[in-house]
Amino acid sequence: MQVFAQQAINALSLGGIYALLALGLAIVFSVMGLINFAHGDLMTVGGYAMWFGTITLGMPLVAVAVLAVIAAIVGAVAMERIAFRPVRGASPTTMLLTSFAVSMILQVLFQDFISARPVGVPLPGWLSRALPVFGLRVGVVQLTAIAVVILALTLMTLFLKRTVLGMGMRAAAQDFPVARLMGIKANRIVSAAFAISGMLAGLAAFLWVAQRGSVEPAMGLTPVIKAFIAAVLGGLGSLPGAVLGGFVLGIVEVVFQAVPPDAFLPFKDAFSLIIVLAILLFRPQGLLGKVTERA
Amino acid sequence: MSRQTSRNNPLIRSLIGTGTLGAPLAAILVIVVLGLGAVGSQLAINFLVAMIAVAGFGIYSGNSGIMTFGHVAFVGVAAYASGLLTVPPDIKRQALPNLPGWLRDTQLSFGAAMVIAVGVVVVVAVLFGIPFARLSAGATPISTFAMLLIVYVVLVGAKDVTRGSQTFYGLPSATTLWIGFGAAIVAIFVARLFRESVFGLRLQASREDELASRSSGVSVARLRFGAWVLSAAVVAVAGVLMGHELTAFSPKQFYIPLQFMYVAMLVVGGQATVTGSVVGALVVSALLEGARRLEGFLHGVNIFGYSLENVFGLQEITLGVLILVVMFWRRDGLFDFDELDDRVRSAIRRRRESKEPPAVVATPIAANE
Numbered sequence: 001m002q003v004f005a006q007q008a009i010n011a012l013s014l015g016g017i018y019a020l021l022a023l024g025l026a027i028v029f030s031v032m033g034l035i036n037f038a039h040g041d042l043m044t045v046g047g048y049a050m051w052f053g054t055i056t057l058g059m060p061l062v063a064v065a066v067l068a069v070i071a072a073i074v075g076a077v078a079m080e081r082i083a084f085r086p087v088r089g090a091s092p093t094t095m096l097l098t099s100f101a102v103s104m105i106l107q108v109l110f111q112d113f114i115s116a117r118p119v120g121v122p123l124p125g126w127l128s129r130a131l132p133v134f135g136l137r138v139g140v141v142q143l144t145a146i147a148v149v150i151l152a153l154t155l156m157t158l159f160l161k162r163t164v165l166g167m168g169m170r171a172a173a174q175d176f177p178v179a180r181l182m183g184i185k186a187n188r189i190v191s192a193a194f195a196i197s198g199m200l201a202g203l204a205a206f207l208w209v210a211q212r213g214s215v216e217p218a219m220g221l222t223p224v225i226k227a228f229i230a231a232v233l234g235g236l237g238s239l240p241g242a243v244l245g246g247f248v249l250g251i252v253e254v255v256f257q258a259v260p261p262d263a264f265l266p267f268k269d270a271f272s273l274i275i276v277l278a279i280l281l282f283r284p285q286g287l288l289g290k291v292t293e294r295a
Numbered sequence: 296m297s298r299q300t301s302r303n304n305p306l307i308r309s310l311i312g313t314g315t316l317g318a319p320l321a322a323i324l325v326i327v328v329l330g331l332g333a334v335g336s337q338l339a340i341n342f343l344v345a346m347i348a349v350a351g352f353g354i355y356s357g358n359s360g361i362m363t364f365g366h367v368a369f370v371g372v373a374a375y376a377s378g379l380l381t382v383p384p385d386i387k388r389q390a391l392p393n394l395p396g397w398l399r400d401t402q403l404s405f406g407a408a409m410v411i412a413v414g415v416v417v418v419v420a421v422l423f424g425i426p427f428a429r430l431s432a433g434a435t436p437i438s439t440f441a442m443l444l445i446v447y448v449v450l451v452g453a454k455d456v457t458r459g460s461q462t463f464y465g466l467p468s469a470t471t472l473w474i475g476f477g478a479a480i481v482a483i484f485v486a487r488l489f490r491e492s493v494f495g496l497r498l499q500a501s502r503e504d505e506l507a508s509r510s511s512g513v514s515v516a517r518l519r520f521g522a523w524v525l526s527a528a529v530v531a532v533a534g535v536l537m538g539h540e541l542t543a544f545s546p547k548q549f550y551i552p553l554q555f556m557y558v559a560m561l562v563v564g565g566q567a568t569v570t571g572s573v574v575g576a577l578v579v580s581a582l583l584e585g586a587r588r589l590e591g592f593l594h595g596v597n598i599f600g601y602s603l604e605n606v607f608g609l610q611e612i613t614l615g616v617l618i619l620v621v622m623f624w625r626r627d628g629l630f631d632f633d634e635l636d637d638r639v640r641s642a643i644r645r646r647r648e649s650k651e652p653p654a655v656v657a658t659p660i661a662a663n664e
Contacts, residue, residue, distance in 0.1 A: 035437065086623050093362045094626050096436060097562055101618035104555055108608030108615070221551070225444060228437040236434050266452030270445040277426045277441060284429040 013142040015250020016149030019243040020204040021227030024197030026242035030173035031193040034095040038103040040220025046072040046205030047215035069202035076198025110217035118216040145207045235289020305491035313484040315636040343475035346576035347482040349560045351529030355522045357566040360502030365439030368446035371549025373534025376412035386465035393455035405469040413531040420527030428520040450546035464543035470536045486569045559614045565628025570635040586613045
């Protein structure tokens, strides 16, 4: 029982990070149809901001987190202006390839101008301690992750349901041309979508780096591929689906880390992705996706 | 009349198309090999292997219009499969002590190994293709990335069979320029024949308008599945050739950087045409070689007291910028719709029309019926 509860917390904190990333991807995808490959590099930008904040500026932890989020937001909005505005409205393949190229270029720039090797981000020692909670010992990092994820998702829900901009974004996600006819400004919506996805990527970067303590040029690649899979699993284009997909993937991964014998451990990523593909075999539109017949 | 039927016959069109592409290709290879010697023939083989892979990649992505990121996994599986079948048992005993006995003692010829390796890749492609065929066009690219990740993890993890992330070595160096060129011609022909065939045309219809083609009775999922498996088989040939050209490799050589190169080749040339695959592979290979030499040249150069010790990634930057340029200004690539032979044919027709009185212009239109 205790082991189960421990693993459940691990699954929640890992799944939460995937959920944040997948939600950011899904917001951009639903508004402009872009599968943003460079989303992971926003995470890397956030990670390097943390490195800069702790090493060069000597900032406290909370300030470092804020810095990471701001850096990722700025990165996301700049990315949209420079790279994605020229291809807005183009075919999904064109936009996907553009983001793929942006991601590759950014990774080389990180490599050449920062370091090809991982750089360490020293974080306060209490972050890696474990606290007793209801008779369990739970890592501070995991607790922070769960708290941050719950807070971020709650705020996102309120933003999307209660504010004009948020409602505009949901409208644009359903039907962009009609939303524009209702007086919603396209540039504002797209910029806001990128800013939000940047914010979520920055939070994910903070939680990811807090657990690992280092940043490298290709840091964002693996988590973002998994977040993509999570978004597809939840139903591409569905925002609640992305969050659900993230948590499901987190749970599947933790199960494959904990349950099978050690000999299978090198294959854990392969197993969890195969499970996801198997789910998609029976539900190709994703868990919460709808079958749409739009050309 | 008979001339017109032959012009619309897919087999004859494909043969003409292969010849139109093959002749200049052979000429370019001769120039490169004579001009650069041993380095040149190495470059030529590299280019041919990449071209075969891109032609195979285009069979799926070009006809269906769905970009994928998993084809490099097929290259890797084919290279390892062919390696396991051709490496001499003595080397295997040393390099892979835990290999099952029957596999350790197997040593096949290059040709037999290629057939089996392609078969192995086809099995892998079928297994992944079943869920992919059911997914929407938007979800497929991401899911193929998952496939790449799965295959990579398995190649690294299966240490007893692949030596994990360590170098797998001992393959006989069997890929000659002639074999490469022959395989390239076959790949061009297969890709072209699929494009001209009724299956290719239906798949292209689904690329242009999925809903309309479905309502006209095109079984999109089944066609995508078929094209996926065929494209995997062609890519597998490239994988076997690559394995026997490198003779030693590790899983990270069959991962995102190589896929990135193939994607750049495909989109620069033009996804929808076979000519595009060939031209894209040629252009990108040339640019990459240029970037590689520039990297070597810049190494250690001093600019304003800042020594350029490590100019990493000039090749990746070249690829990235190239893709962006194509996406911003020429989204469908250099050969967007017409193959080389189509362009030659319409150029000839235009010349004839400008010489003859306009009354003859009606002939080609009427003949098409």
